Amino acid sequence: MSSGHAKRFGITIPPDLLEKFDSKIEKEMYESRSEAIRDLIRDFIAEEDLKEEGRAVAALTLVYDHTRTGVTEKMTDIQHHTGPEVVSTMHLHLDEANCMEILALKGKSSNIRELSSRLRSIKGVKQGELAITSVENI
Numbered sequence: 001m002s003s004g005h006a007k008r009f010g011i012t013i014p015p016d017l018l019e020k021f022d023s024k025i026e027k028e029m030y031e032s033r034s035e036a037i038r039d040l041i042r043d044f045i046a047e048e049d050l051k052e053e054g055r056a057v058a059a060l061t062l063v064y065d066h067t068r069t070g071v072t073e074k075m076t077d078i079q080h081h082t083g084p085e086v087v088s089t090m091h092l093h094l095d096e097a098n099c100m101e102i103l104a105l106k107g108k109s110s111n112i113r114e115l116s117s118r119l120r121s122i123k124g125v126k127q128g129e130l131a132i133t134s135v136e137n138i
């Protein structure tokens with residue numbers, strides 16, 4: 001995870017901004033201000049890494065109507081021709097028409113985003129949610 005001893009540094013911040021921050025981190029149940037700031041820094045670095053086409057992991061959740069012509073075939077075809085990004089899938093039959101598929105993805109962030117867009121844009125896919133995070137610095 002982290003290497004070396006933790007460093008301390010001072011921050012100059014307007015009191016009203018600090019007050020708002022403290023009330024937010026209390027809501028999020030952070031144990032300390034330091035832990036909240038560490039998480040913000042990690043999120044910032046992860047977001048920047050994603051912009052730089054770094055390596056990422058992601059969960060893509062799709063809800064689609066499998067009775068619609070061609071949906072299942074397109075979903076399968078895209079996943080078969082997508083390289084090593086799809087690590088695992090979970091399929092749930094929600095009701096007579098609807099299916100939920102959860103894909104665990106790993107690879108270049110740009111490839112993951114492209115795959116996500118291709119799957120979400122298939123006619124018959126009703127919902128698509130991509131949760132992506134960088135693995136460059138963890």
Ligand code: NI
Pocket residue numbers: 066091092093094098099100
């Ligand atoms: Ni199904």
